Amino acid sequence: MNSSVIGQSAEGAVNFLFQHFRGGFDAFSAALGTVVKLLENGLAAVPFVAMLVILVAFALWRRGVVFSVFVGIALLAIHYMGLWTQTVSTLALVIAATFFSLVIGVPLGIWGARNRRVEMILRSLLDLMQTMPAFVYLIPAVILFGLGRVPAVIATIVFAMPPVVRLTTLGIRQVREELLEAGRAFGSTDSQLLWKIQLPNAMPSIMAGVNQTIxxxxxxxxxxxxxxxxxxxxxxxxGIQRLDIGIGFEGGLGVVLLAIVLDRLTESFGVKAKKAKRTKPGTRTAKAGSNAAART
Incomplete structure (x- = not known):
């Protein structure tokens, strides 16, 4: 089956990039691969017992006793199934993809919140990124970066970045106008309004975006x-290739347990940020405005 003009144009664009910028893609692939490998080696170097204690203590701090017990049981189940090494590898990939998604996505969300035209362009691009089947991202990623973790991380970034961009823009747009007026009344500049008022008040929405990106x-x-x-x-x-129900179920269960742990832990930051936002917003805003005015 031959592709249409649109498909041929996309193929031509990817081939042009590969032919003319192959050295740059190879250098970027080597650098990103090194980062992911160092992250994976760092996580793998931590003994399972130490990681268990750290995550259980962290869960106890963020969510309480019940969830910390669940985290302990989940990690022990993963270790019992012999999937700890695979879990560490998956965790490294998720952390790397999430980090780069935030580094790119949060500034784009801020830019979109402060510029209507940019928001319209970003909205169209994000719609494309979210609705395009994930398998499609793998084709140009493999052509440009080869096989391995690097194209996987890049495809994951493209697939996972839209929520944090959208929710960052939404959170900043939803900051009440009277808060901004109070900041301006104290002499705050645009950058001071962003860092002292908009971002702190948008933090629950941004953390929800982080959670969804993960x-x-x-x-x-x-x-x-x-x-x-x-x-x-x-x-x-x-498990799918062998039609082995046991292997497939164990791997799927490992993904589910890891997803629940990461979801609840990151969700707790958004809940705490939302509670902090509800406590004495007028006092915090006035204090932020006075601090900004003192620095001008």
């Missing part, structure tokens, strides 16, 4: 395993 990154685990990402997705893929 979940979408995890949802790419199995898809990314098709191009050599490794981790739990590769274990699930192996």
């Amino acid at each position: 979940m979408m990154a995890l949802s790419m685990v199995v898809v990314a395993s098709m191009i050599g990402a490794g981790g739990l997705g590769e274990y699930v893929l192996s």
